[in-house]
Amino acid sequence: MAQPNLSKKFDDYDDDDDDDDQPITFKRFAKKSPLHSEVKKATSNSHGGQSNGKITDVHSSNGQTSKPSPMKPCAGIAKQSNSPSLGDKPNIVNVKNETKPIEHSSKGYCEDSEDDDDDKPLSSKWKIKSNHDNKVVAPVVIKKSSQDSDDDDDDVPLSAKFLRKPNSRTSDKKPVSKVQKERQNGSSTSSKQQKSSTLPVKRELENCDSVHSSVKKSKVSDSAASIKTKQVSVKCELKAKEEEDDDDDKLPISHSSVKKPKVSDSAGSIKTKQVSVKCEIKAKEEEDDDDDELPISHRFKKSPKLTDKPSSTKKISTKVTKVNKSGSTSFKKQTKSKQTKNKSKRSGRDSEYSISSTLLPSSGDGQKKWTTLVHNGVIFPPPYQPHGVKILYKGKPVDLTPEQEEVATMYAVMRDTDYMQKDKFKENFWNDWREVLGRKHVIQNLKDCDFTPIYDWHEIEKEKKKQMTTEEKKALKEEKMKQEEKYTWAIVDGVKEKVGNFRVEPPGLFRGRGEHPKMGKLKKRIHPSDITINIGKDAPIPECPIPGECWKDIRHDNTVTWLCYWNDPINSKLFKYVFLAASSSLKGQSDKEKYEKARLLKDYIENIRAAYTKDFTSKDITKQQIAVATYLIDKLALRAGNEKDDDEADTVGCCTLKVENVTREAPNKLMFNFLGKDSIKYENTVEVELPVYNAILKFQKDKSPGESLFDMLDTNKLNTHLKELMPGLTAKVFRTFNASITLDDKLNKDTKDGDVAEKIVVYNHANKEVAIICNHQRSVSKSHSQQMTKLNEKIDELQADLKELKVDLDRARKGKPPTKSSDGKSKRNLTPEALEKKITQTNAKIEKMQRDMRTKEDLKTVALGTSKINYLDPRITVAWCKRHEVPIEKMFTKSLLAKFAWAMDVDPDFRF
DNA sequence: AGAACAACTTAGGAAACCTTCT
DNA sequence: AGAAGGTTTCCTAAGTTGTTCT
Structure with missing residues (x-):
C-alpha cells in the first residue's frame, strides 16, 4: 500500500490549532524595491554543483570566522536545532540579528560578502529602502502629493505619457491618482461587449479621488529591515543580551516567559548587534480608520510610540491584532522599526513615503526578503512498509522486492481513477516499473498483471481506518501533530510564521492533468540529499530527520523566500519549493502589492485601450498582434500563454493560441475553443470590434490550423510592451484587475x-x-x-x-x-x-x-x-x-x- | 534575441472535516 | 449514530514573470 498509505499518514495534519490565539503579525516593511543586480543572487552556482551531497560550510558573513567549518549536516547541529520553547505560542522571539543581506552559499569559500549597504549610512539605507524602491517598482506607487516629484523620466517614460495629465504635478514614476479621474469619460474605445466579456469600466470619479488621494505609495521597501548592524565582538553580544533582557520586561508576561528560547544561544556566537523582536497583541483600536487606505507599511509607521521609544532601535515590535468576535474584524498592526533612529525620515506620512530623488534604478528582484530566518527544515514521509500481498502474473502470484511492490501498489490503488483508462498512463508506468523490476523479471508485460489482491488489501486497510473510533483517530492525529509541530513554523525576522508545505512529497505516480505526456511515471522518493536548505546564517542548521543522511546544500540567501527546495523528479529542470504559508507577512505583503498594481491599472486602462485600439490596424504586424493580444487579454481575461515543451500537456494561452482555436463568425464574432491551464476547456463566443475581427482574419490567413495565431509574439515581447505602458504591468495584472473591478x-x-x-x-x-x-x-x-x-x-x-x-x-x-x-x-x-x-x-x-x-x-x-x-x-x-x-x-x-x-x-x- | 534557469502565483481535485438529515 | 452532503484544507501540478546565460 505504499502510496496511499504514505500519503495518508502524511496528509492529515491540521494545523491551525494555534492560530486562534496567534495574532497575525506584520512586522516587516514592505519590501520592494528592487535592488541592484549586485545584490542578487550571489550564488546560483552552488546548486548545480555537488553531486555528492556534501554540505559545505557556511561562512560567516561578518568576516569573522571564515574558516570553513564544515558543517556536519547530519551530525552537528542537532542540539541547537530546535528551541523547544519557541514552538509555542508567542510569536515573539528573539533572534540574533543577522547582518548581511545577501546570501552566501554555504559551499563557497568564506570571504566576506561585500555588503554594499554597509558602507552606507544608515539613513541612506533607510531612504533607499523606503522610497527609492518605489520608483523602480512603480507599480504600486501612487504619489500623494504632487510635490515630490522630480525625476527622471527614464523610468517610466511611456507610462507617464499614458496618464492623462502627464504634467500634473505627479511625478512620472508614480502615477497619480488625480490624473485619472477624468479619463473615464472619453472612452470610445470601450467596446460593446457581451455579457461575460465586458471590459470593466471604471467607476465614478469621485470615488477614485478619495481613494487615491489617500493612498500614497503602496510600496515600501523592506530594506528598512535591512539596516545593517555593525558587527561587534563578543562584548556586543553580551550587551545585546542585556538589552534583550530589558526588553523582556516589557513583554507581556506570557511572552516573556517563552521568549528566549535557545534560539539565541544556538544562533551562534558572533553576533552583531541584536535585535529583538517582539510582538504584542494590541487590543486597542486607535488609529485605524484613516489608515485603511494606506499601505501596511504606512500604518505601521504611524504608531508614534515606536518612534519615540528610546529603545526602539534595537527592538522591533510588532503589534498584532485579532479578530474580534463581533464579526467585524479589525486587525491592527504596527511594525517595528529598527530604523527609528534615523529620524529624519518620518516627519509625517508624507515625508516618509515621498520619493526620494536619489533612486537607484533597478531591476525587479533580488531584494532582501528577510534578515533572520530560522526553521527546522522539512519532514519526510515514512519509509515504505511492505505488505507482502502478491500480484498475479498470468494468474500466478509473483514475489516482488519491497521496491517493486511499492511501485506496484501505487498503481494498484489507482484502479478506480480515470488514469487507468489512459494508455499513456499505463505505458509510462510500465516503463518505469520495468526499470525497477529489471529486464529479466518474470513479469514481461503489464497486460498480464492482475493487481486485484493489492487493490483489495488496500480497500480493507481503508475500511479499517474508517472503522477506528473517534478517539483512536484523534489520538493518531495528535501524535502526528506532535511529530510535525516543529516543522510547522519558521521565525522570520523574529516573528513566528507558518510554513506552507513542510512535508516532502511522497513517492507516487505522476498525475499530470489532461493529456500529459508524463502521466504515470514514477515520482521517486525524495531524500535529504536531494534537498537544499535556505536559512539565516546564524540559525542552526536543521537536523536531518533521517539518521545517516545529509542535506544536499545549505544556503543563506535572503533575497528569496523559499526555505527548501529539491529538483522535481519528473522534470529535473523544475524545482519544488517549500515556502511560508499564505498567512505569513511575506506572502501578505506581496499579495497586497499585487492588488495595488491592479488598482493602478485602473488609472491607465483607458489610455491603454485607446492605444491598442489604434494599433488594431497598424501596418507593423508585430504591433498589430500585440494590440489584438492585449485586447483579448483585457476583454477576456486570458492568460499570457507561454511556450510549452513537448513533454508537457498541450495547452495554450493568449500568445500561444493556434489558428484552430479561434473561429470567425461573420460579421464580428469570434468563437474561442481551446484548452487552457490545467487542460480546462475555454469556450466562449464574443463579439469584437470589427478591426479586431479583421486582424484575426489576417493572422489566420495562409496558416494551417495548428500554426500559431500570433506568430510574431511571445509573452516576453508582450510583457515588455506592457511595461512601457505602465510600470510593472504584465499580462496577468489584467486578470486581477478585471476580476476585482467586476466584483x-x-x-x-x-x-x-x-x-x-x-x-x-x-x-x-x-x-x-x-x-x-x-x-x-x-x-x-x-x-x-x-x-x-x-x-x-x-x-x-x-x-x-x-x-x-x-x-x-x-x-x-x-x-x-x-x-x-x-x-x-x-x-x-x-x-x-x-x-x-x-x-x-x-x-x-x-x-x-x-x-x-x-x-x-x-x-x-x-x-x-x-x-x-x-x-x-x-x-x-x-x-x-x-x-x-x-x-x-x-x-x-x-x-x-x-x-x-x-x-x-x-x-x-x-x-x- | 532567445534559451535556460529560478522563483513565485494560480489551479483543480482529493481528502478531511463539519453540518444536517434520518 | 450514521449517512449524506456541503465546505474547507491539503496537495501538488501548471502557470507567469524576471534574471542570467549563450
Whole structure:
C-alpha cells in the first residue's frame, strides 16, 4: 500500500490549532524595491554543483570566522536545532540579528560578502529602502502629493505619457491618482461587449479621488529591515543580551516567559548587534480608520510610540491584532522599526513615503526578503512498509522486492481513477516499473498483471481506518501533530510564521492533468540529499530527520523566500519549493502589492485601450498582434500563454493560441475553443470590434490550423510592451484587475437592503460572474445528478402535501374532518388558520428548495473559490461587509481570514 | 534575441472535516 | 449514530514573470 498509505499518514495534519490565539503579525516593511543586480543572487552556482551531497560550510558573513567549518549536516547541529520553547505560542522571539543581506552559499569559500549597504549610512539605507524602491517598482506607487516629484523620466517614460495629465504635478514614476479621474469619460474605445466579456469600466470619479488621494505609495521597501548592524565582538553580544533582557520586561508576561528560547544561544556566537523582536497583541483600536487606505507599511509607521521609544532601535515590535468576535474584524498592526533612529525620515506620512530623488534604478528582484530566518527544515514521509500481498502474473502470484511492490501498489490503488483508462498512463508506468523490476523479471508485460489482491488489501486497510473510533483517530492525529509541530513554523525576522508545505512529497505516480505526456511515471522518493536548505546564517542548521543522511546544500540567501527546495523528479529542470504559508507577512505583503498594481491599472486602462485600439490596424504586424493580444487579454481575461515543451500537456494561452482555436463568425464574432491551464476547456463566443475581427482574419490567413495565431509574439515581447505602458504591468495584472473591478462594480450596483443572507446571495452572484470571466471550473460531482433527482422527488412530495393541505383547509372551513393520510392514519384536526399557516410554510419550503436547486445546477461547474483566493482584492469584500453589516466570517474561511489579515482594517469606503 | 534557469502565483481535485438529515 | 452532503484544507501540478546565460 505504499502510496496511499504514505500519503495518508502524511496528509492529515491540521494545523491551525494555534492560530486562534496567534495574532497575525506584520512586522516587516514592505519590501520592494528592487535592488541592484549586485545584490542578487550571489550564488546560483552552488546548486548545480555537488553531486555528492556534501554540505559545505557556511561562512560567516561578518568576516569573522571564515574558516570553513564544515558543517556536519547530519551530525552537528542537532542540539541547537530546535528551541523547544519557541514552538509555542508567542510569536515573539528573539533572534540574533543577522547582518548581511545577501546570501552566501554555504559551499563557497568564506570571504566576506561585500555588503554594499554597509558602507552606507544608515539613513541612506533607510531612504533607499523606503522610497527609492518605489520608483523602480512603480507599480504600486501612487504619489500623494504632487510635490515630490522630480525625476527622471527614464523610468517610466511611456507610462507617464499614458496618464492623462502627464504634467500634473505627479511625478512620472508614480502615477497619480488625480490624473485619472477624468479619463473615464472619453472612452470610445470601450467596446460593446457581451455579457461575460465586458471590459470593466471604471467607476465614478469621485470615488477614485478619495481613494487615491489617500493612498500614497503602496510600496515600501523592506530594506528598512535591512539596516545593517555593525558587527561587534563578543562584548556586543553580551550587551545585546542585556538589552534583550530589558526588553523582556516589557513583554507581556506570557511572552516573556517563552521568549528566549535557545534560539539565541544556538544562533551562534558572533553576533552583531541584536535585535529583538517582539510582538504584542494590541487590543486597542486607535488609529485605524484613516489608515485603511494606506499601505501596511504606512500604518505601521504611524504608531508614534515606536518612534519615540528610546529603545526602539534595537527592538522591533510588532503589534498584532485579532479578530474580534463581533464579526467585524479589525486587525491592527504596527511594525517595528529598527530604523527609528534615523529620524529624519518620518516627519509625517508624507515625508516618509515621498520619493526620494536619489533612486537607484533597478531591476525587479533580488531584494532582501528577510534578515533572520530560522526553521527546522522539512519532514519526510515514512519509509515504505511492505505488505507482502502478491500480484498475479498470468494468474500466478509473483514475489516482488519491497521496491517493486511499492511501485506496484501505487498503481494498484489507482484502479478506480480515470488514469487507468489512459494508455499513456499505463505505458509510462510500465516503463518505469520495468526499470525497477529489471529486464529479466518474470513479469514481461503489464497486460498480464492482475493487481486485484493489492487493490483489495488496500480497500480493507481503508475500511479499517474508517472503522477506528473517534478517539483512536484523534489520538493518531495528535501524535502526528506532535511529530510535525516543529516543522510547522519558521521565525522570520523574529516573528513566528507558518510554513506552507513542510512535508516532502511522497513517492507516487505522476498525475499530470489532461493529456500529459508524463502521466504515470514514477515520482521517486525524495531524500535529504536531494534537498537544499535556505536559512539565516546564524540559525542552526536543521537536523536531518533521517539518521545517516545529509542535506544536499545549505544556503543563506535572503533575497528569496523559499526555505527548501529539491529538483522535481519528473522534470529535473523544475524545482519544488517549500515556502511560508499564505498567512505569513511575506506572502501578505506581496499579495497586497499585487492588488495595488491592479488598482493602478485602473488609472491607465483607458489610455491603454485607446492605444491598442489604434494599433488594431497598424501596418507593423508585430504591433498589430500585440494590440489584438492585449485586447483579448483585457476583454477576456486570458492568460499570457507561454511556450510549452513537448513533454508537457498541450495547452495554450493568449500568445500561444493556434489558428484552430479561434473561429470567425461573420460579421464580428469570434468563437474561442481551446484548452487552457490545467487542460480546462475555454469556450466562449464574443463579439469584437470589427478591426479586431479583421486582424484575426489576417493572422489566420495562409496558416494551417495548428500554426500559431500570433506568430510574431511571445509573452516576453508582450510583457515588455506592457511595461512601457505602465510600470510593472504584465499580462496577468489584467486578470486581477478585471476580476476585482467586476466584483467591486457588481457589489456596489446590486447590493440592496435586506438581510444578511440576501446580501450574501448578491455577493455570490458577483463572485460567480468573476469565476466565469476567469473560466474557473470544477468537475461535476459524481453524485450531482443523483442529488438533483432526490431534490426533485422531495419537491414533488412537498407539492403533494400541499395539495392535501389545501383540501383539508377546504374541508376545515366547512367543518369537515381532514382526509386520511396516505398511510391510512387519521390526521389531527386543525383549524383553518393552522392549515393556512402550514400551507404558507410548505410553499416557502418548496420555493427555497427550488432556489437551492437552481443555484446548485448553476454552480455545478463553476469554482468560486479560486477567484476569492487569488483574484478578488479582499479589501473590496471587507469594506463591503463593513458597509452592509455582514460579518466577515461569513465571507472568508478561517484560512482566508488569516491570509487576508492585511486587508481587515480597510476603510468601509474603500473602492477598488 | 532567445534559451535556460529560478522563483513565485494560480489551479483543480482529493481528502478531511463539519453540518444536517434520518 | 450514521449517512449524506456541503465546505474547507491539503496537495501538488501548471502557470507567469524576471534574471542570467549563450
